[in-house]
Amino acid sequence: MSEVKSTSNDSEYDYSSMTGSRTMERFIGGLFATSLLATVGLGVTFWLGGQPQIEGALLFVALLGIGVGVVAWGKYLTPHGPFVQEREELKSSDMDRDAFYKSLERGTKILGRRSFLGKMLGVSLGAFGLLQLFPFLRSLGPVPGKSLYVTDWHKDAQVVKVDGSPVTVNDLEVGGVMTVFPEGFIGNAVDQVILVRPANYNLVTRPGRESWGPQGYLAFSKVCTHAGCPVGLYQELTQQLLCPCHQSLFDVLTGATPVFGPAPRPLPQLPLYIDADGGLRSQSGFNEPIGPGFWERGNE
Numbered sequence: 001m002s003e004v005k006s007t008s009n010d011s012e013y014d015y016s017s018m019t020g021s022r023t024m025e026r027f028i029g030g031l032f033a034t035s036l037l038a039t040v041g042l043g044v045t046f047w048l049g050g051q052p053q054i055e056g057a058l059l060f061v062a063l064l065g066i067g068v069g070v071v072a073w074g075k076y077l078t079p080h081g082p083f084v085q086e087r088e089e090l091k092s093s094d095m096d097r098d099a100f101y102k103s104l105e106r107g108t109k110i111l112g113r114r115s116f117l118g119k120m121l122g123v124s125l126g127a128f129g130l131l132q133l134f135p136f137l138r139s140l141g142p143v144p145g146k147s148l149y150v151t152d153w154h155k156d157a158q159v160v161k162v163d164g165s166p167v168t169v170n171d172l173e174v175g176g177v178m179t180v181f182p183e184g185f186i187g188n189a190v191d192q193v194i195l196v197r198p199a200n201y202n203l204v205t206r207p208g209r210e211s212w213g214p215q216g217y218l219a220f221s222k223v224c225t226h227a228g229c230p231v232g233l234y235q236e237l238t239q240q241l242l243c244p245c246h247q248s249l250f251d252v253l254t255g256a257t258p259v260f261g262p263a264p265r266p267l268p269q270l271p272l273y274i275d276a277d278g279g280l281r282s283q284s285g286f287n288e289p290i291g292p293g294f295w296e297r298g299n300e
């Protein structure tokens, strides 16, 4: 009977030498579990508002757990050849066959444990992949509902300055400008209004707005219809409002119609009236949404 030498990964592989491999399997399983926990922690931290240092540390642990686990698996738990086996050319002896079956049985048990590690790795990677959706999901933000259609301006709302004092008919000279809010909502971004006085007589900017500009006071939403910057500059000579972000110009005498720049539509005008004490009040809220166009409105 001749004998040949061959390279093989199977029967001669000494599984008994891997009794310590159980410890290694536990260690690797622990790494994957740690990675999973770090991934979950990262998701929770991100969802609650985020904290860069904590997120960085958790991301480090999550990736480290997977990385070290995979490397250790490859290095310590997979057979490394080449293995030299002496084998019979033709038929194995009964003793050899028995030894083979026993070895196969032990190997099957080990493979069963390895499949557990495979599942742990899959769960860790799956959780980490799922985490990548979080920035996308969070960027969707809350549904705006009707909030884009309404401000805190309403019928008879008192027009007040930034210090909370009421605006009266004598507060602006012709050519003057002022930022105002509805009483009780000072500083609220969607409520900011730019008040200008191009003349000292009633102004009509468009048909249907005959009573909106008493004694030359005109009020427009300060939120630019292009990208929402505050329209903060009034050029008295040309009677135009300027948005500093992208230089849109709005002609106040024609209802803040855009005459230059990317703004697609006029600034909404707030109808005013003067009460018995000489204070400025709004006749109603805006008759259209303020600010940039959005998906239900378009940029008409």
Ligand code: FES
Binding pocket: 224, 225, 226, 227, 228, 229, 243, 244, 245, 246, 247, 248, 261, 262, 263
């Ligand atoms: S935001 Fe006003 S012009 Fe762009």
